[in-house]
Amino acid sequence: MTVITGEKKQSLNPILQATLQNPLNAYMLIGDDEETLKQALLFGASLKCHDGGCLKCPVCLQVLEMQNPDVMVFERSGAYLSADDARKIVALSKRTPKSGKFQILIVTEVHLLTDAAPILLKTVEEPPETTVMILLTTHLEPKLETLKSRCLQVKIKQKPTQVNQIDTSSSSILKNLNGTSIGITNAVNEYFSNIESNIAALKESQRLEIEEFKGSVEMQGKGNMTLLRLFEEQQKRQVRKARNLSQRAILSGLQKVIMSPVYDGILSDSKESVDFGGRFKAVDRINIYLKNLDRNPNDNLQITALFIDLSEIFS
Numbered sequence: 301m302t303v304i305t306g307e308k309k310q311s312l313n314p315i316l317q318a319t320l321q322n323p324l325n326a327y328m329l330i331g332d333d334e335e336t337l338k339q340a341l342l343f344g345a346s347l348k349c350h351d352g353g354c355l356k357c358p359v360c361l362q363v364l365e366m367q368n369p370d371v372m373v374f375e376r377s378g379a380y381l382s383a384d385d386a387r388k389i390v391a392l393s394k395r396t397p398k399s400g401k402f403q404i405l406i407v408t409e410v411h412l413l414t415d416a417a418p419i420l421l422k423t424v425e426e427p428p429e430t431t432v433m434i435l436l437t438t439h440l441e442p443k444l445e446t447l448k449s450r451c452l453q454v455k456i457k458q459k460p461t462q463v464n465q466i467d468t469s470s471s472s473i474l475k476n477l478n479g480t481s482i483g484i485t486n487a488v489n490e491y492f493s494n495i496e497s498n499i500a501a502l503k504e505s506q507r508l509e510i511e512e513f514k515g516s517v518e519m520q521g522k523g524n525m526t527l528l529r530l531f532e533e534q535q536k537r538q539v540r541k542a543r544n545l546s547q548r549a550i551l552s553g554l555q556k557v558i559m560s561p562v563y564d565g566i567l568s569d570s571k572e573s574v575d576f577g578g579r580f581k582a583v584d585r586i587n588i589y590l591k592n593l594d595r596n597p598n599d600n601l602q603i604t605a606l607f608i609d610l611s612e613i614f615s
């Protein structure tokens with residue numbers, strides 16, 4: 301997996317930058333999964349590179365591609381970061397660097413730890429002198445309290461999305477809203493397949509949770525069946541919530557594109573551009589959908605109605 305190479309030059313968070321000369325034992329980076337991992341790898345590259353993190357030399361590239369033996373990225377083995385995982389992390393922290401002064405041990409998704417915190421605590425508090433621990437979490441919560449207090453906490457801001465870099469799905473949905481009924485059908489399909497792929501990871505982790513649940517309790521008793529049912533209902537609510545969040549993200553993405561100067565470029569097939577009156581109308585129409593989103597009994601029907609309206613405005 302490559303997370304950075306190929307993109308424009310990335311810059312290291314200023315707090316991390318400030319500690320490069322004398323790295324601390326442990327850091328906790330708080331923010332979006334991808335952004336925190338990027339920062340952790342950039343920090344690792346800066347520590348390992350002979351040029352302070354040029355992002356061009358073989359060492360830097362190796363780190364960014366997660367191929368450097370001294371910059372390890374630990375990912376959980378199951379649905380949670382388990383006690384077993386924690387013991388593996390402790391073992392890894394005791395390795396000696398293959399080259400140079402430091403090895404960097406990056407632990408992803410620390411918010412998913414269960415009973416692993418006490419096992420990790422000592423290592424995070426006092427890792428071997430040659431090991432720098434970097435814990436990544438999307439948010440802080442009570443179970444992370446003790447770990448957190450042993451780390452330098454760094455909030456990683458999400459990169460602002462640039463209007464010029466339109467994601468291809470927004471543009472292909474909009475392109476399809478061209479007044480034809482096949483276009484509307486395509487747009488609706490694309491919309492829902494985007495949502496499904498957005499929540500695929502959640503569904504997979506839920507499947508594992510259920511497996512784990514079934515494995516961990518004796519499933520004969522009636523009480524456990526009730527528990528399982530409650531658990532499944534809770535998962536269904538999670539999916540519904542994630543689906544609505546995903547809808548909000550896609551639709552506000554569409555609104556952004558509609559109001560941006562590059563919008564006309566997307567509709568290059570049609571000669572005329574949509575005037576701003578039309579654009580405002582489209583944005584308003586999407587707002588109405590968003591307002592009723594949580595109460596919609598049938599998303600498919602409502603989205604089709606929305607796309608028919610937008611298609612009329614745009615054509």
Ligand SMILES: [Zn+2]
Nearest residue numbers: 349354357360
């Ligand atoms: Zn370098």
